[in-house]
Each structure stands twice: as C-alpha cells, then as structure tokens.
Amino acid sequence: MRSFVMPKMAISMPLAVLAVCLLVIINETGYSRSTAAVADMARAQQTRAGLSSLLQYMLDAETSQRGFLLTGDVRYLEPYERVSDEISRTLQALRSNYLDNPSDLDEYSRLTRHIERKMSEIDVTVRLRREGNEDAWKFVVTTDVGQEQMEQVRSQAQKLIESSARRIDVAQEQIARALRLSRVGIALVALAGLLAFYLYLRQSTALALAGEREQSALESERLRLEAEVRERTATLAELATHLQQVRESERGHLARELHDELGALLTAAKLDVARLKSRLGDSPDATQRLQHLTELLNSGIALKRRIIEDLRPSSLSNLGLVPSLEILGREFAQRSGLDIETVLEPVELEENDQLTVYRLVQESLTNIGKYAQATEVGIALKDYSSHVTVEVSDNGKGFDVSRVVAGSHGLAGMRHRVEAAGGRLTITSVIGQGTRISATLPSRTSPRTAADT
Ligand SMILES: Nc1ncnc2c1ncn2[C@@H]1O[C@H](COP(=O)(O)OP(=O)(O)OP(=O)(O)O)[C@@H](O)[C@H]1O
Ligand SMILES: [Mg+2]
Known part of the structure; x- marks a missing residue:
C-alpha cells in the first residue's frame, strides 16, 4: 500500500512548487514588459506633444512675422521673440527622446535643420523690414521660400508624430501581449495548482485509508492475541484446578490407604503384642521388650495419624x-x-x-x-x-x-x-x-x- 502512495506524494509537491515558480516567472515577465511598454508609451506621447507644441510655436512665429511685415508694428514681433526660445528648448528636450533610435534621430535632425532654416528666413525678413529695406524683404517674401520651408517643417514634424504614434501602438500591443500571456499563464498555473491539490487530496485520503487499515489490522491482531491469552489463561486455570483436585483426591486416597491398611496392620500388631504379653508370663526381659515394642507401635500409630491429618484433615469431615x-x-x-x-x-x-x-x-x-x-x-x-x-x-x-x-x-x-x-x-x-x-x-x-x- 505504501509503495503505491509514495510516487503520488513525490509528484504533488514538485508539481505545486513548479506551478508557483511558473506563476512567479510569468508574473515578473509580464510586469517588466508592461512597465517597459508603459514607459515607451509615455515617452512617445511626450514626444508627440512636444512636436505639436513645436508646430504651434512655428505657426505663432510665422503669424507674428507676417503681422510685422504687413504693418511694420513691432508689437507683432512679441510672439515671435517669445517662441524662439521655446523652440530651441523644445528641440533640446525632444533630442533626448530620440537618442536610442538612430532612424528617428536622423528624422529629428532633418526637422531641426528645417526649423533653423525657417527661423533664419523669418529673422532675415524681419531684420530687412526693420532696416527699411522694403524691396529686399518684399523680394524674399515673393520667392515663397518661407512657405516652402514651413511646409517642410510641417511634413517633417508630421513624420515624427506618426513615428511616435507607431511607437504608442507597439507599446500598446506589447501591453496587450503581456496581459494575454499573464492570462494564459495564470489559467495554466491555476490548473496545475488544482491538479497538485487533487493529487494531494488523493494522497492524503490514501494515507488516511492505509492508516485506518493498519490500525484496524493492529486492533484485530490485538483482539486476537487477547482472546488467545484469555483462552490460554482459562486452559491453564482449568489445568491448575484439575491438578489441585487430583492432588487433593490423591492425598485423600493416600490418607485412606494409610488409615485402612497401615492402621489395620499396626492395630493387628498391637493386639498380637498384647496377646504375647499375657502368654509370656513373668520373664522381665521379654516384658520389657514387649513394652518397648508397644511404645514403638504407639509412636507409629501417632505418626500415621499425623501424616493422615496432614494429607487430609479428618477433622474437617468429622468435626x-x-x-x-x-x-x-x-x-x-x-x-x-x-x-x-x-x-x-x-x-x-x-x-x-x-x-x-x-x-x-x-x-x-x-x-x-x-x-x-x-x-x-x-x-x-x-x-x-x-x-x-x-x-x-x-x-x-x-x-x-x-x-x-x-x-x-x-x-x-x-x-x-x-x-x-x-x-x-x-x-x-x-x-x-x-x-x-x-x-x-x-x-x-x-x-x-x-x-x-
Ligand atoms: N505473613 C507474611 N509476612 C511477611 N512476608 C510474607 C508473609 N506471607 C508471605 N510473605 C512473603 O511473600 C512471599 C511469597 O509467599 P508464598 O507463600 O507465595 O511463597 P513461599 O512461602 O516463599 O514459598 P511456598 O509457599 O511456595 O513454599 C514469601 O517469600 C514472603 O517473602
Ligand atoms: Mg508459603
């Protein structure tokens, strides 16, 4: 029975340990992947927001340039001056987001160049307008260089925004995959845990049954031995009683034999001595010897009585x-x-x-x-x-x-x-x-x- 239970006991425990290890591994993998994906997603969103702000700043700068060129009022330059610093700060901030991605870093460099060109075009026209060089700034404006550069900035920024959107999609997909893996993994581990629990229950039941069987076997063996001991004790007690009865009846028989046979012999001998005594007459020597014989016979009779009394107390039946x-x-x-x-x-x-x-x-x-x-x-x-x-x-x-x-x-x-x-x-x-x-x-x-x- 024990050899049947042991292998299951050997399986359920490692199975439970394996299930727990798997659960921990799956959980940890899912967690680290999701964390990385969330970080990626945050960075991509931050990049996208930065790019949008950049575009907005460029539009503000262009609007400001146009207002100033048309009116000659320097108040229109105020937004342009404000955003030019913002633009360089935003570009600087965005750069760190592209360091780990060489292809996007190239696109980013291109965007930087376009922005720089557009900003220098604005700078030149504004300077010319300020200096009162009317023909020169009008010429620059009529070449459409500024519009082309703005278009390049917009399309370059759009490329980078799309790239960020792709990165967000990838990160989302990664999170979804990690969640799917966790789901499947947890379901499998739960099944393995259930199996281990089932095996454990079976094994405990088998052990309990084996224990009960052993207990009942021991109990019946104990009862059997007790019955045997009782039987043997009863047999021995019976034998002892029988032996005592035999002993008593033997003693009784011996006492009777001694009484009837030896008693009769001694009494006959005593009678003979009495007869001899009366016939021998005056011989002192013979009388003395007969007297001694009588005393010996009396001692013999007394001894016989004592032995008989010891063997079977006659007083008991007589008195x-x-x-x-x-x-x-x-x-x-x-x-x-x-x-x-x-x-x-x-x-x-x-x-x-x-x-x-x-x-x-x-x-x-x-x-x-x-x-x-x-x-x-x-x-x-x-x-x-x-x-x-x-x-x-x-x-x-x-x-x-x-x-x-x-x-x-x-x-x-x-x-x-x-x-x-x-x-x-x-x-x-x-x-x-x-x-x-x-x-x-x-x-x-x-x-x-x-x-x-
Ligand atoms: N009245 C008593 N006072 C003191 N000790 C006693 C007395 N009766 C029995 N014993 C003690 O108990 C023991 C057992 O007595 P028991 O009568 O069974 O055996 P025994 O007298 O030694 O031998 P057996 O009776 O078989 O000839 C004795 O050896 C004795 O030491
Ligand atoms: Mg004794």
Missing part, C-alpha cells in the same frame, strides 16, 4: 470447619509460641470450599511462622447471608506485595483456589506493620456464578 480451624490455630500457637486470636462464626460452605478455607489458613499460618516475625496473629471467619469471609492477619514485618519472587507458590495457589471457588482474594501488607490475607467466598446458599463451575 467441621470451625473446630478444624481452632485445632489448626491452637497447634500453630503451641508450635510457634505466638498469641492467636480466633473469631470463628459457623458458616455454610461447600465441602470443597471448606477445604479451600482450611488450606488458606494453613498456608497463611505457615508463612507467618516462616517470614512474619509477628507477635500477634488473628484468624477470623465471618458469615454473611450471601457470602463468607475468612481473614488471617499478623503484626509482623510485612512485605511488598508487588514483588513476590518467582518460584513462590503459596500465595498464588491460594488465589487460584479462591478464584476457582468463585471468590476473591485480597492481600494487603505494609512494611513494618503486618499482613492481612482475606478471602470472600460464596456461601452454600447463594446461587453460584458460571465462574464457580
């Missing part, structure tokens, strides 16, 4: 749970020399659950004897209507419940037994203050849950 726990506590107190306080209420429990309580108390007392260094121990059995609680507490050194070493099976076995019986075990221990082990078991009268079966 019930409360007396059995009392005996257990008393014997422990005798062995360890500790104070034991027992609060035992009669309870209603299944036979197996009674054994569970008995084993729990037995293992707790063994642990107290082994590790607790306690001075006081308490055993409590309480009956509630639906359940029974059993609690063994001590005021010993306590331990860290979360750090029970591997290879210890007492507490784990206790928990397993209690949970297999549908109950709950709680171990509370505070370092330096003691330990409390308590279990809650459903009483015989309460309906059992599925977990109890």
Whole structure:
C-alpha cells in the first residue's frame, strides 16, 4: 500500500512548487514588459506633444512675422521673440527622446535643420523690414521660400508624430501581449495548482485509508492475541484446578490407604503384642521388650495419624470447619509460641470450599511462622447471608506485595483456589506493620456464578 502512495506524494509537491515558480516567472515577465511598454508609451506621447507644441510655436512665429511685415508694428514681433526660445528648448528636450533610435534621430535632425532654416528666413525678413529695406524683404517674401520651408517643417514634424504614434501602438500591443500571456499563464498555473491539490487530496485520503487499515489490522491482531491469552489463561486455570483436585483426591486416597491398611496392620500388631504379653508370663526381659515394642507401635500409630491429618484433615469431615480451624490455630500457637486470636462464626460452605478455607489458613499460618516475625496473629471467619469471609492477619514485618519472587507458590495457589471457588482474594501488607490475607467466598446458599463451575 505504501509503495503505491509514495510516487503520488513525490509528484504533488514538485508539481505545486513548479506551478508557483511558473506563476512567479510569468508574473515578473509580464510586469517588466508592461512597465517597459508603459514607459515607451509615455515617452512617445511626450514626444508627440512636444512636436505639436513645436508646430504651434512655428505657426505663432510665422503669424507674428507676417503681422510685422504687413504693418511694420513691432508689437507683432512679441510672439515671435517669445517662441524662439521655446523652440530651441523644445528641440533640446525632444533630442533626448530620440537618442536610442538612430532612424528617428536622423528624422529629428532633418526637422531641426528645417526649423533653423525657417527661423533664419523669418529673422532675415524681419531684420530687412526693420532696416527699411522694403524691396529686399518684399523680394524674399515673393520667392515663397518661407512657405516652402514651413511646409517642410510641417511634413517633417508630421513624420515624427506618426513615428511616435507607431511607437504608442507597439507599446500598446506589447501591453496587450503581456496581459494575454499573464492570462494564459495564470489559467495554466491555476490548473496545475488544482491538479497538485487533487493529487494531494488523493494522497492524503490514501494515507488516511492505509492508516485506518493498519490500525484496524493492529486492533484485530490485538483482539486476537487477547482472546488467545484469555483462552490460554482459562486452559491453564482449568489445568491448575484439575491438578489441585487430583492432588487433593490423591492425598485423600493416600490418607485412606494409610488409615485402612497401615492402621489395620499396626492395630493387628498391637493386639498380637498384647496377646504375647499375657502368654509370656513373668520373664522381665521379654516384658520389657514387649513394652518397648508397644511404645514403638504407639509412636507409629501417632505418626500415621499425623501424616493422615496432614494429607487430609479428618477433622474437617468429622468435626467441621470451625473446630478444624481452632485445632489448626491452637497447634500453630503451641508450635510457634505466638498469641492467636480466633473469631470463628459457623458458616455454610461447600465441602470443597471448606477445604479451600482450611488450606488458606494453613498456608497463611505457615508463612507467618516462616517470614512474619509477628507477635500477634488473628484468624477470623465471618458469615454473611450471601457470602463468607475468612481473614488471617499478623503484626509482623510485612512485605511488598508487588514483588513476590518467582518460584513462590503459596500465595498464588491460594488465589487460584479462591478464584476457582468463585471468590476473591485480597492481600494487603505494609512494611513494618503486618499482613492481612482475606478471602470472600460464596456461601452454600447463594446461587453460584458460571465462574464457580
Ligand atoms: N505473613 C507474611 N509476612 C511477611 N512476608 C510474607 C508473609 N506471607 C508471605 N510473605 C512473603 O511473600 C512471599 C511469597 O509467599 P508464598 O507463600 O507465595 O511463597 P513461599 O512461602 O516463599 O514459598 P511456598 O509457599 O511456595 O513454599 C514469601 O517469600 C514472603 O517473602
Ligand atoms: Mg508459603
């Protein structure tokens, strides 16, 4: 999936970058071309205006010349004198506009020459009129030189005006082209941007889908593993329960065998010794030996009883749970020399659950004897209507419940037994203050849950 997504991811980003670069290039090119064209256009317009003014000045000068020649009134010369400076200033200003264009510069030079000639013709006639040289100025006027020169100025200026108009047209065309380029370019770049965005969206969707698929694959794998762990735990718990039951029934069987077979043997042997004793009469040595034998047999019978009791507490079936726990506590107190306080209420429990309580108390007392260094121990059995609680507490050194070493099976076995019986075990221990082990078991009268079966 990832190999399918990667190439698209590789395309969309460069495409977007390319689109942006193109947009910038097109924009910059259009901008610089348009700016140059606008500048060209402004210069051409300025030139055209200058040329028009020039023509106007020439007309003014000519009118002024004619007025003066006809009337001889010097006031008519005033416009001529005013514009002659303007003309040279305008010509000077126009020259800079033609410097970058050699062909127009030639035309401009020609115009300058025509203007100079026309101006000198005006100058000559005015001077002659002023000097009173009537024939001379009239002769100059009648030659039509002035009119021809004016015509040349006009046509030359017209040429240059047309050239400026052409330049304006070119600049306008350039601006239009730049605008067209920008239009097309922007449209193309927008399309490329859209394509890049589309690819990006597709790629994001594909990535999101891949992520979701991966997530759901992980989730289902997790669920599968959890189910497997649950199944295995259940199997192991079942196996452990089975082994415990087998162990208990083996112990029961062994206890019965010891009781029936070994018990019968020892009892028979004791009877035989008693018979022998009555027959042997007064032999002190034999009587002493028989007495010793009787003592040995009695020790054997006591040992057998202890072993049987340890294998399967007969007190449990013979006397019930409360007396059995009392005996257990008393014997422990005798062995360890500790104070034991027992609060035992009669309870209603299944036979197996009674054994569970008995084993729990037995293992707790063994642990107290082994590790607790306690001075006081308490055993409590309480009956509630639906359940029974059993609690063994001590005021010993306590331990860290979360750090029970591997290879210890007492507490784990206790928990397993209690949970297999549908109950709950709680171990509370505070370092330096003691330990409390308590279990809650459903009483015989309460309906059992599925977990109890
Ligand atoms: N009453 C207690 N006071 C202090 N420490 C305790 C007490 N009960 C249990 N422990 C601690 O908890 C550990 C685990 O006890 P557990 O009965 O599970 O195993 P064990 O007694 O070491 O071995 P096993 O019972 O399998 O022969 C013990 O090693 C001990 O350190
Ligand atoms: Mg133990």
